[in-house]
Amino acid sequence: xxxxxxxxxxxxxxxxxxxxxxxxxxxxxxxxxxxxxxxxxxxxxxxxxxxxxxxxxxxxxxxxxxxxxxxxxxxxxxxxxxxxxxxxxxxxxxxxxxxxxxxxxxxxxxx
Amino acid sequence: xxxxxxxxxxxxxxxxxxxxxxxxxxxxxxxxxxxxxxxxxxxxxxxxxxxxxxxxxxxxxxxxxxxxxxxxxxxxxxxxxxxxxxxxxxxxxxxxxxxxxxxxxxxxxxxxxxx
Numbered sequence: 001x002x003x004x005x006x007x008x009x010x011x012x013x014x015x016x017x018x019x020x021x022x023x024x025x026x027x028x029x030x031x032x033x034x035x036x037x038x039x040x041x042x043x044x045x046x047x048x049x050x051x052x053x054x055x056x057x058x059x060x061x062x063x064x065x066x067x068x069x070x071x072x073x074x075x076x077x078x079x080x081x082x083x084x085x086x087x088x089x090x091x092x093x094x095x096x097x098x099x100x101x102x103x104x105x106x107x108x109x110x111x
Numbered sequence: 112x113x114x115x116x117x118x119x120x121x122x123x124x125x126x127x128x129x130x131x132x133x134x135x136x137x138x139x140x141x142x143x144x145x146x147x148x149x150x151x152x153x154x155x156x157x158x159x160x161x162x163x164x165x166x167x168x169x170x171x172x173x174x175x176x177x178x179x180x181x182x183x184x185x186x187x188x189x190x191x192x193x194x195x196x197x198x199x200x201x202x203x204x205x206x207x208x209x210x211x212x213x214x215x216x217x218x219x220x221x222x223x224x225x226x
Contacts, residue, residue: 034214034215036215036217041219042219043115043201043203043217043218043219043220044154044201044215044217045217046214046215049214089153089154096167097167097209097212098156098159098167098169099144099156099215100156101146101153101154101155102153103153104153104154
């Protein structure tokens, strides 16, 4: 089945710096890769997603890149702000249409 | 528009008991998925219901079950509770069935502690 690995598990950056979170997946048939943000005490919320026919997608300060050959995808946050502090999860859809999540990255943006 | 509502938000049970958790999806959403979140295992898929039918199931023992009603509200049940069942149980709703077909909208979860 699909396996999604996510690194790093924790990430601390200075406000204004960039943050990058990386994920790898195992099932070459996976074709949908969402990223969810979970704030303390809340459920995860979709922040951006990408499909396998696209290499990069941007939404303001957030971007996701996908390398299908290497089977990895990354989340890039530029000009980080304290409100970006949260746990971020990558995910991939497996061949039976289940969403498989990575283990999460706790991002701390220091003011 | 109201979001996904989960009840109860917190509960404490003892080993061997059973528990029922409830989820009311966003109005108009017909798919409800359940996830277990633990510090060690992350977010793990339990099952998905669409139009009162279980469409997909994760790798959990038969003690974990669920159902969906005609109004799309869903319940999950865990019988013969074990200490390892302590977790945050998240419900997510979406317009269509099958991951990858649309955004999942999560509730705030039901935190279960098993003593």
